[in-house]
Amino acid sequence: MDAQKFEVKAYPEMWESLGMDVPRFEKARVMLGEAYTKTYLSQAKRPAKMAYFDAMISEIHGGRVKELLAAKAEGRPVVGTFCVYIPEEIVIAAGGICVGLCGGSQGSVPDAEKILPRNICPMVKSAFGFKVGRICPYFQAVDFVYGETTCDAKKKTWEILDRLVPTYVMEIPQMKKARDKALWIEEVKDFKAKVEEVAGKTISEAELAAAIKVMNDKRRALQRLTALRGASPAPISGKDALLIEQIAFYDEPVRFAAKVNELCDELEVRVKKGEGVIDAGAPRVMISGTPMALPNWKVHNLVETAGAVIVNEESCIGTRYFKDLIDENLPGMDAQLEVLTDRYMKIDCSCFTPNDERIVQIAKEYQSSKAQGIIHYSLQFCHTYNIEEIKVRELCERENIPYLSIESDYSPEDVGQLQTRIEAFLEQIRG
Amino acid sequence: MDAQKFEVKAYPEMWESLGMDVPRFEKARVMLGEAYTKTYLSQAKRPAKMAYFDAMISEIHGGRVKELLAAKAEGRPVVGTFCVYIPEEIVIAAGGICVGLCGGSQGSVPDAEKILPRNICPMVKSAFGFKVGRICPYFQAVDFVYGETTCDAKKKTWEILDRLVPTYVMEIPQMKKARDKALWIEEVKDFKAKVEEVAGKTISEAELAAAIKVMNDKRRALQRLTALRGASPAPISGKDALLIEQIAFYDEPVRFAAKVNELCDELEVRVKKGEGVIDAGAPRVMISGTPMALPNWKVHNLVETAGAVIVNEESCIGTRYFKDLIDENLPGMDAQLEVLTDRYMKIDCSCFTPNDERIVQIAKEYQSSKAQGIIHYSLQFCHTYNIEEIKVRELCERENIPYLSIESDYSPEDVGQLQTRIEAFLEQIRG
Numbered sequence: 001m002d003a004q005k006f007e008v009k010a011y012p013e014m015w016e017s018l019g020m021d022v023p024r025f026e027k028a029r030v031m032l033g034e035a036y037t038k039t040y041l042s043q044a045k046r047p048a049k050m051a052y053f054d055a056m057i058s059e060i061h062g063g064r065v066k067e068l069l070a071a072k073a074e075g076r077p078v079v080g081t082f083c084v085y086i087p088e089e090i091v092i093a094a095g096g097i098c099v100g101l102c103g104g105s106q107g108s109v110p111d112a113e114k115i116l117p118r119n120i121c122p123m124v125k126s127a128f129g130f131k132v133g134r135i136c137p138y139f140q141a142v143d144f145v146y147g148e149t150t151c152d153a154k155k156k157t158w159e160i161l162d163r164l165v166p167t168y169v170m171e172i173p174q175m176k177k178a179r180d181k182a183l184w185i186e187e188v189k190d191f192k193a194k195v196e197e198v199a200g201k202t203i204s205e206a207e208l209a210a211a212i213k214v215m216n217d218k219r220r221a222l223q224r225l226t227a228l229r230g231a232s233p234a235p236i237s238g239k240d241a242l243l244i245e246q247i248a249f250y251d252e253p254v255r256f257a258a259k260v261n262e263l264c265d266e267l268e269v270r271v272k273k274g275e276g277v278i279d280a281g282a283p284r285v286m287i288s289g290t291p292m293a294l295p296n297w298k299v300h301n302l303v304e305t306a307g308a309v310i311v312n313e314e315s316c317i318g319t320r321y322f323k324d325l326i327d328e329n330l331p332g333m334d335a336q337l338e339v340l341t342d343r344y345m346k347i348d349c350s351c352f353t354p355n356d357e358r359i360v361q362i363a364k365e366y367q368s369s370k371a372q373g374i375i376h377y378s379l380q381f382c383h384t385y386n387i388e389e390i391k392v393r394e395l396c397e398r399e400n401i402p403y404l405s406i407e408s409d410y411s412p413e414d415v416g417q418l419q420t421r422i423e424a425f426l427e428q429i430r431g
Numbered sequence: 432m433d434a435q436k437f438e439v440k441a442y443p444e445m446w447e448s449l450g451m452d453v454p455r456f457e458k459a460r461v462m463l464g465e466a467y468t469k470t471y472l473s474q475a476k477r478p479a480k481m482a483y484f485d486a487m488i489s490e491i492h493g494g495r496v497k498e499l500l501a502a503k504a505e506g507r508p509v510v511g512t513f514c515v516y517i518p519e520e521i522v523i524a525a526g527g528i529c530v531g532l533c534g535g536s537q538g539s540v541p542d543a544e545k546i547l548p549r550n551i552c553p554m555v556k557s558a559f560g561f562k563v564g565r566i567c568p569y570f571q572a573v574d575f576v577y578g579e580t581t582c583d584a585k586k587k588t589w590e591i592l593d594r595l596v597p598t599y600v601m602e603i604p605q606m607k608k609a610r611d612k613a614l615w616i617e618e619v620k621d622f623k624a625k626v627e628e629v630a631g632k633t634i635s636e637a638e639l640a641a642a643i644k645v646m647n648d649k650r651r652a653l654q655r656l657t658a659l660r661g662a663s664p665a666p667i668s669g670k671d672a673l674l675i676e677q678i679a680f681y682d683e684p685v686r687f688a689a690k691v692n693e694l695c696d697e698l699e700v701r702v703k704k705g706e707g708v709i710d711a712g713a714p715r716v717m718i719s720g721t722p723m724a725l726p727n728w729k730v731h732n733l734v735e736t737a738g739a740v741i742v743n744e745e746s747c748i749g750t751r752y753f754k755d756l757i758d759e760n761l762p763g764m765d766a767q768l769e770v771l772t773d774r775y776m777k778i779d780c781s782c783f784t785p786n787d788e789r790i791v792q793i794a795k796e797y798q799s800s801k802a803q804g805i806i807h808y809s810l811q812f813c814h815t816y817n818i819e820e821i822k823v824r825e826l827c828e829r830e831n832i833p834y835l836s837i838e839s840d841y842s843p844e845d846v847g848q849l850q851t852r853i854e855a856f857l858e859q860i861r862g
Contacts, residue, residue: 117817117838119550149605152583155784156818169784171611174580175602179614186610353586353600381812386548387587407548 006041006054008033011062014069018140025135028107029061032295039301043237045277047270049263050240056247060294064250065137071097072143077198080142080165082127083150084321085172085344090192092253093211094199100249101145102136103127104293106410115160120153121379122409123293128157131164138250139165143198146191148172150351151384168194174353176345185341192337208336212326218253219322221260226319228267229311230369233276234284235267238310239300245317246294283308283429286371288362288392290379291316296410299377302419308426312369314362315377320347323361350384359391366401373402373429375422380409402428437472437485439464442493445500449571456566459538460492463726470728474668476708478701480694481671487678491725495681496568502528503574508629511573511596513558514581515752516603516775521623523684524642525630531680532576533567534558535724537841546591551584552810553840554724559588562595569681570596574629577622579603581782582815599625605784607776616772623768639767643757649684650753652691657750659698660742661800664707665715666698669741670731676748677725714739714860717802719793719823721810722747727841730808733850739857743800745793746808751778754792781815790822797832804833804860806853811840833859 008029015022036057056064068078077096081088082103091098102108108129109122115132116125130136139145144166147158161167170187173180196202225244228235244263248256270276285308287299292315300310313319326343330336348358366374376392378385389405396403404425408414439460446453467488487495499509508527510517513534522529533539539560540553546563547556561567570576575597578589592598601618604611627633656675659666675694679687701707716739718730723746731741744750757774761767779789797805807823809816820836827834835856839845 115821117814117820119812120814120818149784152782152814153818155605156781156815159785160818160821169606171604171606171608173602173604173614174586175600177602179617180602183604183610183614350587351583353580354590381550381814383548383551383583383812383814384587387551387584387591389548390546390591 006033006037006058008036008060009058009062011065014062014065015137018065018137019134020137020140021134024133025061028105028135031107032057032060035295039297040239040243043239043277046240047236047263047266049259049266052259052262053240053243053247056251057243060250061137065141067252068097068099068138068141072141075200077195078142079195080138080145081147082145082154083148084316084347085148085150085349086146086170087188087191087340087344088253089208089211089215089326089340090188090195090203092214093203093207094195094201095207096195096199097252099138099142100293101127101138101142102130102293104246104296104410105130106412108133108135109410116157119381120157121151121381123291123379124153124157126293126410128161131161144168144194146170146194150349151382153381172351174351176352181341181345184345185337188337188341188344205331205333205336208333209328212336212340213328214253216325216328218248218257218260219325221257221264222248222322224264225260225267226312226322227368228264228271231271231276232284232370233274233278233280233282234309234311235270235276236263237277237304238285238287238313239297239304242292242297242300242310242313242317245313245321246292248321249294278307278309283426284311284370284372285309285426285429286312286314286366286369286374287318287377288314288374289377289389290382290385292377293317298408298410298415299375299406299418302415302422303375303426306419306423306426308429311371312365314365316349319361319365320349350388355388356391358388359395362392363395363399366399373404373425375425376403376405378405378407380407437464437468437489439467439491440489440493442496445493445496446568449496449568450565451568451571452565455564456492459536459566462538463488463491466726470732471670471674474670474708477671478667478694478697480690480697483690483693484671484674484678487682488674491681492568496572498683499528499530499569499572503572506631508626509573510626511569511576512578513576513585514579515747515778516579516581516780517577517601518619518622518771518775519684520639520642520646520757520771521619521626521634523645524634524638525626525632526638527626527630528683530569530573531724532558532569532573533561533724535677535727535841536561537843539564539566540841547588550812551588552582552812554722554810555584555588557724557841559592562592575599575625577601577625581780582813584812603782605782607783612772612776615776616768619768619772619775636762636764636767639764640759643767643771644759645684647756647759649679649688649691650756652688652695653679653753655695656691656698657743657753658799659695659702662702662707663715663801664705664709664711664713665740665742666701666707667694668708668735669716669718669744670728670735673723673728673731673741673744673748676744676752677723679752680725709740714857715742715801715803716740716857716860717743717745717797717800717805718749718808719745719805720808720820721813721816723808724748729839729841729846730806730837730849733846733853734806734857737850737854737857739860742802743796745796747780750792750796751780781819786819787822789819790826793823794826794830804835804856806856807834807836809836809838811838
């Protein structure tokens with residue numbers, strides 16, 4: 001794609017019809033296009049099949065939103081979420097669309113801070129601010145939002161967000177005992193009932209089975225991409241992989257999986273030829289921690305600009321979203337919901353206590369990605385990841401893994417300091 | 432009591448036997464005595480019956496600790512807790528002692544910050560630091576700690592605290608549906624099993640009934656004190672009432688209730704005579720929000736030094752701890768555990784979503800305490816109270832209640848700024 005010509009397409013009439021603040025959003029659109037051009041299109045040796053994902057960004061506020069509106073016009077539910085614990089399979093089974101909502105930009109934070117406390121997670125503030133400022137077409141298009149109770153800040157913000165958009169909440173327990181599963185499965189059933197109510201239909205076993213297959217296929221495609229990043233030299237940049245993971249939260253899942261597989265075909269050829277986006281000698285870094293919502297490319301950009309490559313995201317935006325599949329062959333709605341819940345219970349978010357399986361998983365991904373160091377990334381004021389970071393640090397000390405811990409928000413203020421720390425960390429890897 | 436002679440008594444040999452850092456603790460002891468003399472003994476018109484509570488502070492690191500050690504020597508369990516959701520009745524029924532652990536002092540925060548993140552709740556940091564620094568005799572004396580999952584910071588800190596002292600965790604759900612109660616009651620049963628294991632005995636129905644009565648009596652005494660503070664002029668300072676509420680968490684409950692009732696007898700005489708600790712014209716302020724662990728007297732001291740009186744604490748240190756009683760007349764262990772759990776489920780902590788009954792409760796306490804303004808007090812980085820503060824503010828706007836929101840930690844750094852804000856708030860009440 002010609003970097004000079006890239007732009008995020010404008011759909012002012014559609015935005016107007018969605019009740020958006022169009023003049024303000026127009027500025028955000030131009031800024032996103034410029035940031036994308038600078039951060040993404042400047043990269044050397046990009047795989048040709050990234051063109052689809054470039055186009056997805058170009059149409060982020062247009063083409064995909066139109067698909068949502070078309071679904072709504074057909075009476076299909078459109079559900080907004082903020083967390084990998086909300087089972088998308090159920091929405092897909094009802095013929096609906098599940099989208100992760102906007103929440104990765106500093107631009108909407110001041111809107112939120114007029115209402116919410118300043119010292120909470122930037123992702124929560126950003127998401128809330130997008131709705132307050134009417135500058136996220138997805139927020140404007142959804143039938144309802146399904147929040148969850150995975151952290152203090154989100155749990156309490158949903159109460160306020162509900163005033164602006166209908167917001168339901170799934171109670172995610174804090175432990176993983178049998179009694180927690182008993183509660184959880186009831187919450188999943190409530191979610192199903194709500195989706196069915198909006199869809200005006202009952203989900204059948206066959207529909208749920210098909211949806212489980214769709215989501216498994218999508219997750220398998222992302223697993224395949226992750227495995228290919230384990231090659232040396234890395235066949236794709238961390239920035240591009242992160243972008244794909246971010247797009248996974250709002251793209252149509254069947255098409256998305258096909259496009260990721262097409263890209264993987266191309267990467268396989270690269271790997272066989274020993275070709276990479278960067279020299280085999282470049283430091284290989286794994287990210288572990290909190291999610292990076294679009295367009296939060298801050299750490300990846302700093303690390304790769306400094307000459308390293310990111311090969312794995314142990315994060316809700318990364319492997320935590322797609323490492324686990326659901327058994328596709330169980331008959332009966334009860335059995336399906338049971339294995340579905342089991343799959344979601346495997347997600348190793350720090351909101352659980354204890355959550356030591358995550359530490360085991362980090363060690364495993366460090367091996368499989370052939371990383372040479374770990375950066376723990378925590379969104380500011382994220383207490384659970386921030387405290388669990390102690391155990392990640394201890395793992396790295398035990399295993400002699402070069403380690404850097406970053407806590408950051410969406411503002412550009414700490415970029416200089418982060419750059420210095422990241423460069424020192426990469427020097428440590430280079431030895 | 433002669434202010435010149437007050438001191439927190441030293442028991443260096445006992446402290447040594449508890450594995451404490453004695454030289455360091457000796458300094459803390461002297462500082463606490465000085466702070467208490469300055470903050471408490473300087474007050475005019477104190478009720479004579481405060482002498483018992485002065486003595487409790489004087490013996491805080493001695494007499495009461497000896498009672499704990501004597502109980503342990505008899506094989507009675509001594510359980511440390513941090514939260515009003517842990518059912519003390521069960522510990523008392525087993526012949527044991529339940530104590531709220533240290534967590535109200537800046538002095539232990541630097542110890543914690545060597546391990547924990549800085550930007551979490553000062554109470555959590557302080558508590559953890561007391562154990563790390565070996566400067567809390569209660570922490571050293573307990574058989575085990577029972578934590579809970581009421582906030583992100585506590586939930587994850589227990590995992591690390593468990594390395595220093597055996598720490599069990601009660602899962603407190605995040606909603607109050609039937610399925611939450613089902614989970615909760617199982618957690619209460621687990622707690623009972625743990626206490627019974629340490630006590631080496633099974634709790635009988637009669638023992639639990641007696642313990643429920645003991646705790647109800649203690650709570651009734653605190654309710655009586657709260658009701659008396661509704662008189663104008665206020666018969667007792669907010670500082671003294673707060674102190675009593677703080678001592679409630681570690682004193683022997685039967686003796687404590689008797690002493691609170693003796694004090695209330697004295698206050699009743701004052702009220703009948705129309706006598707107070709301060710002029711009837713002094714602004715009456717209610718505190719709402721997060722707990723104030725001993726010796727956190729910061730806000731009360733500022734408010735009362737500025738010529739007002741605090742008449743209510745809608746807080747875990749205040750009414751939230753004692754507003755609800757348990758039905759004493761139910762036969763059968765299952766029925767007893769059921770009503771016990773029901774009672775704990777009434778506690779309106781902001782960790783629940785939604786928690787609108789707290790807003791109703793605040794309005795009720797504002798009326799009954801005859802307050803003229805509300806200060807919302809939130810410990811720094813306490814996301815749930817900080818966000819729920821939005822609804823408290825809205826209540827005050829709706830009802831034309833003078834309102835001030837404070838977020839503070841244990842450091843003295845913001846005292847000047849708080850003083851200015853509190854004085855302006857009191858001017859608003861004075862009109």
